[in-house]
């Protein structure tokens with residue numbers, strides 16, 4: 294059974310960082326309910342979850358994907374591009390180490406957020422922009438020597454995976470107005486909605502995606518995939534998406 298790391302939302306969630314969109318009030322009660330539904334969707338499709346101990350003083354800690362990048366038997370522990378988020382890494386490191394992964398840490402002057410890293414087979418695209426810098430990318434390349442690590446620009450959105458993710462066949466999908474350089478990818482397919490660009494591969498051609506992208510869900514269904522839809526409106530108000538709420542351990 295595949296395992297996903299998750300992290301319970303902080304009671305201070307509503308104070309989370311907002312960079313590219315206007316701040317909107319977050320309903321923390323509703324967020325908690327949506328988080329539970331997200332976790333239930335993982336369980337309902339055969340995933341086991343392991344909770345990283347909550348860190349209530351960090352409003353953005355629910356976005357656990359940003360704390361690490363896992364590839365092969367190595368977990369690279371990120372050094373967050375936003376200072377406020379640095380304390381999130383320690384417990385995430387302990388949790389993934391307990392799952393048997395070898396730990397490598399991004400160190401100063403490198404910064405890297407897991408949300409900037411898109412893995413497609415042995416190709417790893419890393420968004421260089423607001424949160425991840427060139428030194429962070431170089432350290433990731435060192436850690437994952439057997440992979441082809443390619444830097445791509447990210448200016449229009451928070452993270453690379455706010456702009457693009459990939460379908461099970463490796464096609465990169467993105468909402469074009471928010472993609473800095475669609476030609477950086479071997480194959481690219483546009484989707485009609487911003488959050489339609491965000492999918493988590495659940496296995497067996499099922500795609501976890503947000504309820505805010507119904508037309509993209511229809512497109513994926515036409516392509517033969519099965520969308521598994523969750524409402525994550527409260528996390529979207531903080532520039533979060535389906536990918537960032539878990540770390541999938543596929544080994």
Ligand SMILES: NC(=O)NCCC[C@H](N)C(=O)O
Nearest residue numbers: 309310356408531532533537
């Ligand atoms: N991987 C992700 O998409 N993470 C979302 C992080 C959102 C959070 N409010 C942040 O600005 O860091």
